Amino acid sequence: MHSVTTDDGAAADEPRRATRPLSTAVKLLALLDVLADVDEPVRVSSLARVIGASRAEVHRQLVTLEAAGWMEQLPDDSYRLTLRPAHLGHTALRQAGIGERTAPMLADTARACGDVVSIAVLDAATARVVQRAEPGRGLYATLLLGDRLDLASSATGRLLCALADARTAAELEQAGVALPGPEERALIRATGWATSTDDDADGIAAVAVPLCREDGPPVAALSLHGPRERITATGALAVLRPLAHRIEPLLRLDSGAPFGLHG
Structure with a gap:
């Protein structure tokens, strides 16, 4: 029986543990790890010094990533990351089991308070719902899994863009995405929560709080949605903050896989 040989010389029918990784790919991914910790655009020469590689090699890697x-x-x-890695990070967040791990918590909370509870992440120019639970009875809230929420008016979107890093916020503004004003974002950062501003349209109000890694930045928003006459900031925060404290211990940064989760 003949075996197929891959580009790196390993036989395709060998056990996975015997297959050698592509050294160029490993180096490229290591470079991305370095770039993830840099706040400003980088130059080839300075990046080469940091990782101990030649300028020519680093330039080829950057051109490849570009x-x-x-x-x-x-x-x-100079070079900087685009927002494309953020999409991969959000997908990793979902695949890592946040939905499976939080589903019972969200379901219990939704039944107890009688409103829709959801988790969303910043996805390009919107906030995308990645997990939700409903109270199990009729409720005029049309929030669905996978829905994209406006960054300027939805509680989740307003919170996520207000807490985003400066570069992400600047890129959203440069792209012409409608955002809350600077004073509104400053207030949201100061209070740690946000409300929706479009509740007059459908009678549904929402309040959102951040979900953070331990001693780290927000990675998602946790929100409560319900009839405007029933949702108050005080009542919603009394539900959301304890729930956030239960969920956040799951958000442990895995140094080997950015955005990875482990319990």
Whole structure:
């Protein structure tokens, strides 16, 4: 029986543990790990010094990432990450089991308070719902799994963009995405929660609080949705904050896999 040989010389029918990784891919991913910890655009020379590689090698890696849509070159020849890695991070967040782990918590809370409870993440120019639970009775709340929420008016979107890092906020503004004003975002950051501003349209109000890694930045928003006459900030926060404290211990940063979760 003949075996198929891969590009790196390993036989395709060998056990997975015997297959050698592509060294160039490992180096490229290691470079992304370094870039994830950099707040400002980087230059080839400074990045080469940090990782201990030649300028030529680092330049090839950056050009490769640029061609794949992960990096962009600025007019001053520096490079920065695009928002594409954020999408991968959000997918990893879902695949890591946050839905499975939080579903019972969200379901119990929704039944107890009688309103829809959801988790959403910042996804490009919107907030995307990645988990939700409903109270199990008729409720005029049309929030569905996978829905995209406006960053300017939804509680979840307003919270996520207000707590986003400065570069992400600047890129959203440069892209022409409608956002809350600077004073509104500052208030949200100061209070740690946000409300929706479009509840007059459908009679549904919402309040959102952040879900953070331990001693780290927000990775998602937890929100409560219900009839405007019943949802108050005080009541919603009394439900959301204890629930957030139960969920956040699951958000432990796995140094080997950004956005990974483990219990």
